[in-house]
Amino acid sequence: MKHVKYWMVAVVCFLATPTLKAQQTYWSRVEQRESTLGVADVYLKFNTPDFQLKLVKASQTVAALRPNNEPYFDFTPGERLEIRDKDSLYHLGDINLRIKDANGVWKNYSTATSRAKVQALETSGNVLAAADLANTLPSDTPVSVKRFYELDNNQLVMRFEITNKQDVPVEIGALGVPMIFNNILEGKSLVETHAQNVFFDPYIGMDAGYLEVKRLSGKGPALLVLPKENMAFEAYRPLLDDPTPKSIVFEGFHEWMVHSKAYAENEWKGVEQWNTPTSLVLQPGESKNFALKFVLSEGIKNIQETLVKEEHPLAVGVPGYVLPKDVKGQLFIDYASEIASIKIEPKGALEIKEARTTSSGKKKYLVQGEKWGRAKLTITYENGVEQTINYKVIKPEAELVKDFGHFLTTEQWFDDPNDPFGRNPSAISYDYEKKEKVVQDGRVWISGLSDEGGAGSWLAAVMKQFVQPDKEEIQKIQGFVGETLWGGIQNNEGPEKYGVKKSLFYYEPDSLPKGTYSDTINYNTWAAWDHKHANDLGRSYNYPHVAAAYWVLYRLSRYHEGLVDNRSWDWYLENAYQTSVAMVEHAPYYAQFGQMEGSVFLFILEDLKNEGLTEMANDLEEQMKQRAIHWRALDYPFGSEMPWDSTGQEEVYMWSSYFGYDYKANVTLSAILAYMPTISHWAYNGNARRYWDFLYGGKAGKTSRVERQIHHYGSSLNAIPVLTHYRKNPDDLYLLKVGYGGLLGGISNITQDGFGPAAFHSYPSTLKIDGISGDYGSGFYGYAVNSSSYLVKDEDLGWLAFGGNLSQRGDEVVMEITTATKSRVFIAPKKLWLTLDAGSFNKVIYNEKTGEVTLTLESSTEHTPFAYLRVREGVELPFKKVRGAYQIKLGNKETVIKL
Known part of the structure; x- marks a missing residue:
C-alpha cells in the first residue's frame, strides 16, 4: 500500500473558518474606535518583590504584570494595549457595579464604559499608586470608588474603597472585578501562544475561592489571584459587553463577582447558581474595602502548596467531586481555623462524617452521595471564613453505563429503511429538550453520522459495549457496522477503499425529492455540505471513530463467546488496521496532527502484535512512527484544523511515550496540565479547556456560542495521558487527582435516564447540560478505555x-x-x-x-x-x-x- 508522506511542518491559516474571517473584521472595528485609555501618555512603573507592575498613567489600569524572574513575560494582554485602548474594553483594574436606584431598578456602573483620566491621589507608606475613579464613572453614581495598588507583607494588592455618597442606604446588587489576562491567541503561531499566552481557571468557592493563571506551556511560575479583604468568589460572569471579538482563538474575559443578586434576579433568573447570590447595603457615608492579592506559585503543581503557605483554605477530595452513589469519598481540609459548621444543600444530598486528623493536622471527612444531582457543601470556619465545595452525585458507574447504553440503543436508535441518506440502522444525534432524534440539522454532520458531532452517538453506543457488553445491544451494533458503517460511512471498494466520509447526510435539494429537507432549517450556510463535500475523505478526525468500532467488536469477538456472530474476529481487527493506515493515505494533511481518540491506534497495534500479525503490525507502527518523528521536531505539536486545540495532545503523548521520545511526552503533559486543573469544584476539576464546540457540536440556537464547556470530551481524552503518566510516576499524586477528575468528569453530565449531552454550559445564565448529544461519544471513548481503579x-x-x-x-x-x-x-x-x-x-x-x-x-x-x-x-x-x-x-x- 502506498502511503502519502505528510510530516511537513504545518502552517495553520488563521482565516480558515468563517468564524475567524468574521473576527478579522471585528478586530478592525475595534481598532477604528477612538483611543480613550490614555496610552499615549506615560506609564507608571513599580517593582515589587514578585512583579514588575506597569500602569497606564491616565487610567491607572494595568498595562503589564510581569514576574521578576521573567521580565519579558506578561500575564496581561499588554501587547495589544494600543488596539484595546478604547471605551468598553476591559482592563485589569476596572470594576463593575450594579446599584438599585430610587425606583427599585438595578442600574449599571462600570469604569470601562466611558474612559476619562482618573484623579491621582497622594500616596504614602506601602501604597504604590492610588486614584479616585469618579471621572470614568457616570456622574450620577451613588458611590465613590477609589482604587489602590499597594504592598502588604511585600505582596501586591489591588484594593477598591467604595463609599456611599448618599444620605440614604444604597444596595449594591452586583460587584465584579474583571480578570483580564492574556488569553487572546489571535494571529499567533503555536510556539508564540505557548510562550506568551495564559489560561485561567476559577475556584468559585466564596472566601476560599481563587483564580489560577497559567501559561500555555505549563512552565514557569503560575499566578494566583486570592481574596484579601471582602472578596468572596461568589460568581464568575462572562464579560459579554467587551467588544474584543470572541472566537476559536479567544474564549472571552470573565469577572470575579463578590455580589451577584442583581444578575440572579434578571439575566440569570431561574438558574441555580454555584453559590447563593448576595447583595450589599451600604449605609450613608459608610465605606467598605474590597481587595485582591497577587501571588506567584513556583509552578502549576505547587499551587496547592502555595495556597497552604498563604494560609488559604484548601480542600482535597478523593476521588474528586464527581461522586458515584456507591463510592465512599474522602475530603481533607487544610486550614488553621476550626470548622464551626457544615451545611449540605439540597438537604440530604450528601452524607458527611468526620473521620480523623492526619499527621500534619488536616481534617478528614467521609463523604457519600445520597441524591442524584448537584450538591453543595458550605463550610463555615470559626474565624468567619466561608468555603463552598460543589459536588455532582451520579449513579453507581455500572448502573449509569447500563442506562446510557439502553438510551442509545432505544431512544437514539434510528431505524428507517426508507432513509434516502443510508443512515439506517444507527444510533443518531438526539435532542433531549425536544425528546426526538436529530434527523436534520443545518450543520449536516450533526445528523450525518460522521465528524465528532455526528459520529458521537454511534461511537458511544459501541464503546459502551467495551465497558459493559450486552448481547441484545451488540446485535444492533453489528447491524450498524455491517450495513451503515461498512459501505456507507466508509468506502468498501475501489481505490479509495477504507476512506471515511465527512457525512452521510448532505444538502442537495435538486437531486432529491421535494419535501426531503425541512423548510424550518437554514441550509444557506457553509455548514450545509453538498453531496460532493459530504463524501470528502480528507478529514482525518473521522477515522479513529471507525477504527474504534472495529477494534471493540474484535475484542468482544476474541475474548468473549457468542457476543459477536456475524463476522470473525480477524475481519474486525484487519478492518481496524486498514482504517488506521487509510487515514494516512486518504487524509494526509490533518493526519499530521494528533487525533482525538488517536490512542486507539496504539491499542490496535498492541493487539496486532498479540495476534502475531507481524506484517500489519510493522506497517502500522512505521506509519505512526513517522507521525511521531514529525511531532518530535516541533516545539508544540498540538495543532489541528483549529489554530489551538486541546484534543491532539492525547495521541501525541501516547505515541511519543511509546517510541521513547520522553522529552516530547513531557512537553505534552505540561501543556495538558496548563489547561486541566485540579480544583475543589466538580465542574472545573479535571476539566480540559474547550470553548468552541457548542458552535460545531452543540444545539443550534441561543446556546450555540463560544463558551467554556464543562466536561466536553476533552476532559476524559486528556485524562488518558495524565493517568498513563501517573502510572509511570506513582509518587505524583497531583497527576492522579487531575486525571481522575477528567475521567469521572467525562460521565458527570449523563442524565438520570441515560442521555449523554455534548457538555455542560458554564455561563451563569444557563448552568445546565447542552440540548443535544453532539460530540459526546469521543468523551465516552476516553472513559471506556481509561476507566480504572x-x-x-x-x-x-x-x-x-x-x-x-x-x-x-x-x-x-x-x-x-x-x-x-x-x-x-x-x-x-x-x-x-x-x-x-x-x-x-x-x-x-x-x-x-x-x-x-x-x-x-x-x-x-x-x-x-x-x-x-x-x-x-x-x-x-x-x-x-x-x-x-x-x-x-x-x-x-x-x-x-x-x-
Missing part, C-alpha cells in the same frame, strides 16, 4: 482509593472495585498495573507487610467463561498464556489469585 498510599493522607472503596484488616488493605469496567487496577506501592481483556475484578487486597497482592475475580457469565489477565513482565502465574495474557477459567464462584 487506583490504590495509593500518601505519606500524610494515608490510604486512598480512586475507583473503589477501602477497608483495612490488620496489615491488609482491601479495595472493592466500583468502576463500571472493573477491568483495570493499579497498585501504586508495587507499581503494578493489572488489566483484564475479559472478566472482572471484584476486589484487590494488598498486604503492607509482605507486599503480597490478592486478586478476586467475579464468577463466569454466559459469554465470559474465561478471564484474560495481563501483568507486567517478571510476574509469573500458574496459568496458560494466550496472546500474552493469562487465561483463567472462571467458575460459578469468585476466583482468588495471589501474586
Whole structure:
C-alpha cells in the first residue's frame, strides 16, 4: 500500500473558518474606535518583590504584570494595549457595579464604559499608586470608588474603597472585578501562544475561592489571584459587553463577582447558581474595602502548596467531586481555623462524617452521595471564613453505563429503511429538550453520522459495549457496522477503499425529492455540505471513530463467546488496521496532527502484535512512527484544523511515550496540565479547556456560542495521558487527582435516564447540560478505555482509593472495585498495573507487610467463561498464556489469585 508522506511542518491559516474571517473584521472595528485609555501618555512603573507592575498613567489600569524572574513575560494582554485602548474594553483594574436606584431598578456602573483620566491621589507608606475613579464613572453614581495598588507583607494588592455618597442606604446588587489576562491567541503561531499566552481557571468557592493563571506551556511560575479583604468568589460572569471579538482563538474575559443578586434576579433568573447570590447595603457615608492579592506559585503543581503557605483554605477530595452513589469519598481540609459548621444543600444530598486528623493536622471527612444531582457543601470556619465545595452525585458507574447504553440503543436508535441518506440502522444525534432524534440539522454532520458531532452517538453506543457488553445491544451494533458503517460511512471498494466520509447526510435539494429537507432549517450556510463535500475523505478526525468500532467488536469477538456472530474476529481487527493506515493515505494533511481518540491506534497495534500479525503490525507502527518523528521536531505539536486545540495532545503523548521520545511526552503533559486543573469544584476539576464546540457540536440556537464547556470530551481524552503518566510516576499524586477528575468528569453530565449531552454550559445564565448529544461519544471513548481503579498510599493522607472503596484488616488493605469496567487496577506501592481483556475484578487486597497482592475475580457469565489477565513482565502465574495474557477459567464462584 502506498502511503502519502505528510510530516511537513504545518502552517495553520488563521482565516480558515468563517468564524475567524468574521473576527478579522471585528478586530478592525475595534481598532477604528477612538483611543480613550490614555496610552499615549506615560506609564507608571513599580517593582515589587514578585512583579514588575506597569500602569497606564491616565487610567491607572494595568498595562503589564510581569514576574521578576521573567521580565519579558506578561500575564496581561499588554501587547495589544494600543488596539484595546478604547471605551468598553476591559482592563485589569476596572470594576463593575450594579446599584438599585430610587425606583427599585438595578442600574449599571462600570469604569470601562466611558474612559476619562482618573484623579491621582497622594500616596504614602506601602501604597504604590492610588486614584479616585469618579471621572470614568457616570456622574450620577451613588458611590465613590477609589482604587489602590499597594504592598502588604511585600505582596501586591489591588484594593477598591467604595463609599456611599448618599444620605440614604444604597444596595449594591452586583460587584465584579474583571480578570483580564492574556488569553487572546489571535494571529499567533503555536510556539508564540505557548510562550506568551495564559489560561485561567476559577475556584468559585466564596472566601476560599481563587483564580489560577497559567501559561500555555505549563512552565514557569503560575499566578494566583486570592481574596484579601471582602472578596468572596461568589460568581464568575462572562464579560459579554467587551467588544474584543470572541472566537476559536479567544474564549472571552470573565469577572470575579463578590455580589451577584442583581444578575440572579434578571439575566440569570431561574438558574441555580454555584453559590447563593448576595447583595450589599451600604449605609450613608459608610465605606467598605474590597481587595485582591497577587501571588506567584513556583509552578502549576505547587499551587496547592502555595495556597497552604498563604494560609488559604484548601480542600482535597478523593476521588474528586464527581461522586458515584456507591463510592465512599474522602475530603481533607487544610486550614488553621476550626470548622464551626457544615451545611449540605439540597438537604440530604450528601452524607458527611468526620473521620480523623492526619499527621500534619488536616481534617478528614467521609463523604457519600445520597441524591442524584448537584450538591453543595458550605463550610463555615470559626474565624468567619466561608468555603463552598460543589459536588455532582451520579449513579453507581455500572448502573449509569447500563442506562446510557439502553438510551442509545432505544431512544437514539434510528431505524428507517426508507432513509434516502443510508443512515439506517444507527444510533443518531438526539435532542433531549425536544425528546426526538436529530434527523436534520443545518450543520449536516450533526445528523450525518460522521465528524465528532455526528459520529458521537454511534461511537458511544459501541464503546459502551467495551465497558459493559450486552448481547441484545451488540446485535444492533453489528447491524450498524455491517450495513451503515461498512459501505456507507466508509468506502468498501475501489481505490479509495477504507476512506471515511465527512457525512452521510448532505444538502442537495435538486437531486432529491421535494419535501426531503425541512423548510424550518437554514441550509444557506457553509455548514450545509453538498453531496460532493459530504463524501470528502480528507478529514482525518473521522477515522479513529471507525477504527474504534472495529477494534471493540474484535475484542468482544476474541475474548468473549457468542457476543459477536456475524463476522470473525480477524475481519474486525484487519478492518481496524486498514482504517488506521487509510487515514494516512486518504487524509494526509490533518493526519499530521494528533487525533482525538488517536490512542486507539496504539491499542490496535498492541493487539496486532498479540495476534502475531507481524506484517500489519510493522506497517502500522512505521506509519505512526513517522507521525511521531514529525511531532518530535516541533516545539508544540498540538495543532489541528483549529489554530489551538486541546484534543491532539492525547495521541501525541501516547505515541511519543511509546517510541521513547520522553522529552516530547513531557512537553505534552505540561501543556495538558496548563489547561486541566485540579480544583475543589466538580465542574472545573479535571476539566480540559474547550470553548468552541457548542458552535460545531452543540444545539443550534441561543446556546450555540463560544463558551467554556464543562466536561466536553476533552476532559476524559486528556485524562488518558495524565493517568498513563501517573502510572509511570506513582509518587505524583497531583497527576492522579487531575486525571481522575477528567475521567469521572467525562460521565458527570449523563442524565438520570441515560442521555449523554455534548457538555455542560458554564455561563451563569444557563448552568445546565447542552440540548443535544453532539460530540459526546469521543468523551465516552476516553472513559471506556481509561476507566480504572487506583490504590495509593500518601505519606500524610494515608490510604486512598480512586475507583473503589477501602477497608483495612490488620496489615491488609482491601479495595472493592466500583468502576463500571472493573477491568483495570493499579497498585501504586508495587507499581503494578493489572488489566483484564475479559472478566472482572471484584476486589484487590494488598498486604503492607509482605507486599503480597490478592486478586478476586467475579464468577463466569454466559459469554465470559474465561478471564484474560495481563501483568507486567517478571510476574509469573500458574496459568496458560494466550496472546500474552493469562487465561483463567472462571467458575460459578469468585476466583482468588495471589501474586
